[in-house]
Amino acid sequence: MDLPRIFPFGEGALVCESPAPATLACQKRFWAMAAAAQQWPYVTEIVPGMNNLTVLFDPLAADVDALAKMLAKAWRAAAENLKPGRLVEIPVCYGGESGPDLAEVAQHTKLSIEEIIKRHTNTEYTVFCLGFQPGFAYLGGLDPKLATPRRAEPRVAIPAGSVGIGGTQTGIYPASSPGGWQLIGRTAAKLFDPMGNPPSLLQPGDRVRFTIASQTTITI
Amino acid sequence: MIEVLRAGLLTSVQDLGRKGYRMSGVCTSGALDTLALHIANRMVGNAPEAAGLELTAGPVSLHFTQTTRVALSGADFSATLDSLPVHAWWSFPVEAGQTLRLHTPKIGMRAYLAVHGGIDVTPMLGSRSTDLKAGFGGLNGRALKDGDQLPLGTTPPSRHSSDALHMPAFGIKAPGWHRFERLNPRAENKTSLHGAPGTSVRVLRGPEYDHFTAAAHEAFWSEPWLITTNSNRMGYRLAGPELKRAKNLELLSHAVLPGTLQVPGNGQPIALMHDAQTTGGYAKIGVVIQADLWRLAQARLASNLYFTECTITDARIAYADLQRYLAQIEFAIDQQYQGYAQQAKALA
Numbered sequence: 001m002d003l004p005r006i007f008p009f010g011e012g013a014l015v016c017e018s019p020a021p022a023t024l025a026c027q028k029r030f031w032a033m034a035a036a037a038q039q040w041p042y043v044t045e046i047v048p049g050m051n052n053l054t055v056l057f058d059p060l061a062a063d064v065d066a067l068a069k070m071l072a073k074a075w076r077a078a079a080e081n082l083k084p085g086r087l088v089e090i091p092v093c094y095g096g097e098s099g100p101d102l103a104e105v106a107q108h109t110k111l112s113i114e115e116i117i118k119r120h121t122n123t124e125y126t127v128f129c130l131g132f133q134p135g136f137a138y139l140g141g142l143d144p145k146l147a148t149p150r151r152a153e154p155r156v157a158i159p160a161g162s163v164g165i166g167g168t169q170t171g172i173y174p175a176s177s178p179g180g181w182q183l184i185g186r187t188a189a190k191l192f193d194p195m196g197n198p199p200s201l202l203q204p205g206d207r208v209r210f211t212i213a214s215q216t217t218i219t220i
Numbered sequence: 221m222i223e224v225l226r227a228g229l230l231t232s233v234q235d236l237g238r239k240g241y242r243m244s245g246v247c248t249s250g251a252l253d254t255l256a257l258h259i260a261n262r263m264v265g266n267a268p269e270a271a272g273l274e275l276t277a278g279p280v281s282l283h284f285t286q287t288t289r290v291a292l293s294g295a296d297f298s299a300t301l302d303s304l305p306v307h308a309w310w311s312f313p314v315e316a317g318q319t320l321r322l323h324t325p326k327i328g329m330r331a332y333l334a335v336h337g338g339i340d341v342t343p344m345l346g347s348r349s350t351d352l353k354a355g356f357g358g359l360n361g362r363a364l365k366d367g368d369q370l371p372l373g374t375t376p377p378s379r380h381s382s383d384a385l386h387m388p389a390f391g392i393k394a395p396g397w398h399r400f401e402r403l404n405p406r407a408e409n410k411t412s413l414h415g416a417p418g419t420s421v422r423v424l425r426g427p428e429y430d431h432f433t434a435a436a437h438e439a440f441w442s443e444p445w446l447i448t449t450n451s452n453r454m455g456y457r458l459a460g461p462e463l464k465r466a467k468n469l470e471l472l473s474h475a476v477l478p479g480t481l482q483v484p485g486n487g488q489p490i491a492l493m494h495d496a497q498t499t500g501g502y503a504k505i506g507v508v509i510q511a512d513l514w515r516l517a518q519a520r521l522a523s524n525l526y527f528t529e530c531t532i533t534d535a536r537i538a539y540a541d542l543q544r545y546l547a548q549i550e551f552a553i554d555q556q557y558q559g560y561a562q563q564a565k566a567l568a
Contacts (some may be wrong), residue, residue, distance in 0.1 A: 010477060012505035015427060034243070047242045047475035049499055054475035058241075059510065060534050094511050130245040131473060131499030134354045138473070146424065169505055175354055192244075193358040195343040200244040215287035 004052070004075060006068045012059040016071045017052035024140060027128050028049055031205045032072065037201035040070060046121035048129040048204045050138060085127070085205035089170065090189050091213030093121075094162050098186035101151070105165060107181050108148045117212065119143040119183065120170070125208040135192025135200040139208060142170045154180030161187045163210070187213065221285040222335065223365030224368040227318065228280035230453075233339050233358035233370070235271040248478060248494045249357065252453065252517035253330055255395060256294035258546065260334035262553045263291035263311035263392070270373070271348035273364075275331040277453060280322045282333075284314045289336040289384050295328025295518060305410060311388035336384050337373030339397040352453065353495055377480060387560045392549060402559030406491035418444060418524030419514040424535055426481060426504035428471070436487075438462040444524035444528040445489065451521055458525060462487030465503060476500040479508035479516065480553035481527075491516060492526070511538035 004018040016033070020090040022056050030053045036045045037055050042062035047054040057067060077115075094117045095102040132138075140189050147168045155178060162173045173179060174191035180218030191201050202208065235540050236258065237250025251257035251268075251274050258268040278297050289311065292299055296308035299322045306312060306320075310333065314320065322331060341359055342350050350358025359368060445458040461564070463483050476482065480492040482502040489505060493516075506527060519525055530538075 008424075008532060009427055009475075009504075010424055010509070011532050011539065012478060012510060013475070013477060015474055017472070017474065020470065026544060032324055045240055045242050047498060049474035050472040052472060052474040056477075058425065059539050064532075122552055129473075129499070130243060131475075132245060132497050134241075134244060134246045134351070136245050177353075190293075192354070194351075194354075199246065204243070 003072060003145050008064065008073055009054065013054055013056045014064065014067060015052055016075065016111045019048075022051040022128060022129075022140070024126055025169070027140070029078040033074045034204070036074045036078070036141065037071065040067070042074070042088075044066075045165070047131075048215060049131070050128055050204065056185045075094050078162070080199045085203065085207055087124075087207045087209060088202060089209050090187050092121075092185040092187045092210045093213045095184040099184040101164075101182035105146070105148045105184055109145060111145065116184065117145060119146055121210045121212060123209075125170070125210075127202045127204050127208060128153040130200055130202065133173075133175060133177060134194075135202070137171060137191075137200075137206075139169065139171055142168055145169065146170070148182050150180040151182060154178055155184075158183065159186065161189065161191070161206075163187060221368040221372065221507055222339075223283040223285060224364050224366060224370065225281035225283050226279055226534065227277050227366050227368065228275055228322070228497065230276035231280055231351040231364040232352065232362075233271050233341055233364075234274045234276055234349045235266060235338075235533040236269050238345050238349055238351070238357070241345050242498045245498050246354070246497055247351065247496060249351045250347065250494050251267040251330075251332060251349075252494055253332065253514040254369055255328070255514040255542070259309075259392070259553075260291040260293035260311075260332045260397065262550050263293070263390075263556065264289045264334045264336045266334060266336065266338055270334065271341065271358075272332055272334040272339060273370075275333070276329065277325075277368055278323045281321075282317050282320045285316055285323055286372065286553050287314065287316050287385065287386075287395065289313050290320065290351060291334045291518060292322075292331060292413070294336070294474065295325035295329045297322035297325050299323070299331075304348070304387075307391060308323055309394045310389055310391040311387075312452060313385060313387070326444050326521075327520075329520050330517060335372055336459050339364040343467070351495070372406050383557050383561050383564070386564070387557065388555055392552065406527045408432045418526055419519035420526040421516050421519075422509045422530040422534065422538065423481065423506040423527040424509060424530060426506045428503035429505055431465050431467040431469065432483075432505055433466045436465070436505075439463065440489075441527055441529055447519055447521050447523055449521050453493050455493055455496055456491040456519070456521075456525070458489045462489070463505060471503065473499045473501040474506070477507070477511050479510065480504055481506040481508065489496040493517070497560075509538055510566055511535065511542045546553065 045056040125141040128138045158179040163185040166181035234251045237248040293309035355361035439461040445460045
């Protein structure tokens with residue numbers, strides 16, 4: 001794997017980025033780097049992205065050139081120590097009021113509703129990174145047959161816990177927000193709890209499996 | 221306790237921000253003008269991290285049920301304590317039963333109120349700041365409403381606690397509207413926060429600067445950028461010439477920061493603020509330097525923003541300068557308190 005590009009982002013951050021597409025192998029290196037970089041002096045925050053890692057530091061104390069060298073070194077060292085993440089099961093109530101767009105996904109994909117649920121639950125997803133809103137996970141691994149374009153008109157408010165498909169991605173809205181993804185179900189799982197430690201249920205590197213929940217488990 | 225009689229358009233509990241949780245998708249929040257809140261806290265004897273109020277537009281009325289000390293900073297909202305006028309960048313005692321009223325700013329955009337002991341809401345993820353979008357922190361995760369009750373901290377906030385309540389009112393010169401303007405040559409004639417047509421901020425080239433056309437570069441640095449009224453604590457949506465890209469590459473999302481100038485497909489930049497999401501996939505033409513983020517925060521909606529190019533070295537010098545300035549202000553406030561303590565001792 002080629003050495004990623006390292007470039008400044010403002011005076012207090014460096015981005016370390018590999019060219020698209022985002023792959024799991026590449027992403028695993030960034031998680032290992034993130035863990036290492038978190039321990040470095042003057043590093044204040046680390047933010048894994050898709051195929052990249054951003055390191056925030058104190059612009060007055062840190063030596064930027066030294067930090068860039070440490071990132072490059074960490075990238076080379078990262079391949080050896082890859083630990084698989086936790087497996088997190090997320091029970092989803094598919095269709096009906098919980099998944100108002102399931103029929104639309106069926107129409108677009110030309111798959112039956114049963115087949116969509118089967119394919120959505122039969123896959124092991126990987127959390128690539130978190131962003132967009134607190135606890136929102138960018139998941140890798142959606143069955144390409146389930147890919148469905150976003151809704152032409154985004155909804156003003158999507159209920160918390162909604163599970164959706166947006167293009168080739170799938171994910172869960174941790175909190176109520178506007179959004180354009182096709183909603184296929186909903187989970188009662190709490191994706192983000194500001195009183196929790198860590199606050200986010202999912203962490204980069206975790207593996208996710210959706211399971212079929214009974215209708216009664218949804219209490220939102 | 222402070223009773224909120226009138227909450228105003230957008231008043232929220234904020235401190236210096238929530239740090240260390242970006243990797244969980246949690247934004248910084250916190251005072252947009254951190255410099256103003258930091259200084260106001262020092263002026264009431266608090267640690268800089270104490271929570272205060274950020275006001276975006278008045279009128280706001282706050283009733284005090286206990287004797288305390290407050291400081292106002294940031295934009296001057298023509299405040300009155302009962303019927304007496306009180307200025308911004310002043311620290312003064314407040315008696316139980318008094319009402320502080322803040323009206324509208326003539327210049328600048330946001331005012332800050334620090335209270336001795338700080339606003340004592342439950343810290344979440346290491347901060348008392350309100351995350352308005354995610355709905356946690358501050359007072360029940362939302363902007364203040366009429367009738368809210370704000371508890372005040374009782375634990376000694378700093379070494380000046382005992383003096384802070386009794387000391388007479390004092391003020392400091394509003395920090396560096398002029399001082400920081402001078403660091404920015406373009407700002408000399410084009411901008412001033414004293415009623416002039418706009419604000420100038422120093423900007424570093426962003427990661428995708430080279431994706432834009434030469435015409436876009438020219439326009440970016442020379443044209444005024446209108447801060448549209450469709451702006452909030454997440455971002456300032458700017459309007460001006462369309463910034464076209466020579467390369468239109470699909471980008472993978474990486475972290476975005478307060479001050480990032482991202483350009484969506486319509487070619488109109490958005491300046492990200494403290495409530496912005498943590499990751500983004502739009503092309504980033506520039507980044508406002510950290511030393512000028514408070515100036516960006518005080519730039520008014522419907523006014524113009526100008527971008528001045530600078531280097532990373534300039535940015536670091538400006539940041540160091542700001543830190544030095546803050547240290548000088550803190551020293552001056554310390555002297556004020558110590559002088560009072562000595563005087564009180566001599567009289568006793």
